[in-house]
Amino acid sequence: MTGNTITKPSDLSCTPSRAARELGLKRGEFDLAVHLGRIRTAPDEGGGGRRVAHAEIDRLRSADGFPETFLESVRTVGTTDGAALMQVTSVRFTRLARLGLVVPVRFYLNRYRAVVWFYLAEELRQFAADKNHTALLNGRTPEGMRDQLQEGLDLRPRNWRGRHLGFLLRQADGPWERAGALAALLDPVQVAETVQDPYERAYLNRFRPDPPASGAPGSPAAHLAERITTAEDPDEISWLRADLAQVLEEARGHRPAPRPTSEPTASQSAVERGAPRPTAELTASRPIVEPAGAPPIADLVGPPQSPSEHPPEPAPEPGRSRGMLGWLRRGSV
Numbered sequence: 001m002t003g004n005t006i007t008k009p010s011d012l013s014c015t016p017s018r019a020a021r022e023l024g025l026k027r028g029e030f031d032l033a034v035h036l037g038r039i040r041t042a043p044d045e046g047g048g049g050r051r052v053a054h055a056e057i058d059r060l061r062s063a064d065g066f067p068e069t070f071l072e073s074v075r076t077v078g079t080t081d082g083a084a085l086m087q088v089t090s091v092r093f094t095r096l097a098r099l100g101l102v103v104p105v106r107f108y109l110n111r112y113r114a115v116v117w118f119y120l121a122e123e124l125r126q127f128a129a130d131k132n133h134t135a136l137l138n139g140r141t142p143e144g145m146r147d148q149l150q151e152g153l154d155l156r157p158r159n160w161r162g163r164h165l166g167f168l169l170r171q172a173d174g175p176w177e178r179a180g181a182l183a184a185l186l187d188p189v190q191v192a193e194t195v196q197d198p199y200e201r202a203y204l205n206r207f208r209p210d211p212p213a214s215g216a217p218g219s220p221a222a223h224l225a226e227r228i229t230t231a232e233d234p235d236e237i238s239w240l241r242a243d244l245a246q247v248l249e250e251a252r253g254h255r256p257a258p259r260p261t262s263e264p265t266a267s268q269s270a271v272e273r274g275a276p277r278p279t280a281e282l283t284a285s286r287p288i289v290e291p292a293g294a295p296p297i298a299d300l301v302g303p304p305q306s307p308s309e310h311p312p313e314p315a316p317e318p319g320r321s322r323g324m325l326g327w328l329r330r331g332s333v
Helices: 015-022 029-033 054-061 068-073 080-088 092-098 121-128 132-137 144-149 157-173 175-183 190-196 200-205 220-231 234-254 268-270 279-284 297-301 322-333
Strands: 050-053 107-109 115-120
Touching: 015 054, 029 068, 050 054, 050 132, 054 322, 068 121, 080 092, 080 121, 092 144, 107 220, 115 175, 121 132, 144 322, 157 175, 157 220, 175 200, 175 234, 190 200, 279 297
Parallel strands: none
Antiparallel strands: 107 115
16 A cells, blocks of 8 residues: 555654754754755745755765764864964964954854854865965965954954855745845844835744844843844945845745735724724614513513603611612622
8 A cells, every 4th residue: 555655744854953863963063064054954844944854864974974074064163273273373363353364153152241253163274274375374464454453343243144144045945035034134224224115024024034042132142142143334234235125026026015905994993992882783783582482572561651650769778788888788689
């Protein structure tokens, strides 16, 4: 009965956690490999996040030197270890990083809210092995670069944003997802100026990925991380907005943002604002139905009485308590 067997998507792929275990990777190593495009993932058709195909796991396992070679390709180092790897001082390494010659791959904020940058060891080795960089590693820093450093140039946040944008675009499965990736690096004001339609902006926010978690929301660490993940340079903002506008045109043609189908009627609007429905309207729309076999309601109620024919209210009974307690007791009788 193999011809009637139904293959489920879960039989062909697995979650990232399980994929990391099958590959013998720590979750941080796995996430970085996905970030760098070393491990391919696919969206879950059921909306449960990304998944890894078993064929992809088999491809990685069959590579020469796995897992040692693969682990070395995703190994990261900080400033001190990176300087030792390139055989330069930590000061020179920091200068090279601020000038954008070596690009960080991730960062975190330590307990003193200082930014700690990490770099791929593989890329640092390649930079140091390039003979064109010998003067930068051993000689005097060129005058133009020294002037830029003295003016406060630091390209580490911008270079990280560029790398992070590449990761987000690789994970995007359509034009709205690509637009959300671009919007993730822009300030909300910049996004509002670029995407002026409120319905499109609300729909775009559904595809805007969350920033890397750094501290509790609203904390100083979170604000600092937000500064790193948000474009600041005018030229960077300009090309991000231009790309967002271009991708948004494609997204409109692919699938327009949803809008309200019709305006609410006057009566619906009044009810939504909390206004009561007219009593007469409700009464007229609900006819009185007499149960089968019951005497007519008019016979039970009797003819209408004039005000003078109303029976007088009974006098209060002796000993009945007065005040609020007595009123409550009379109401319960």
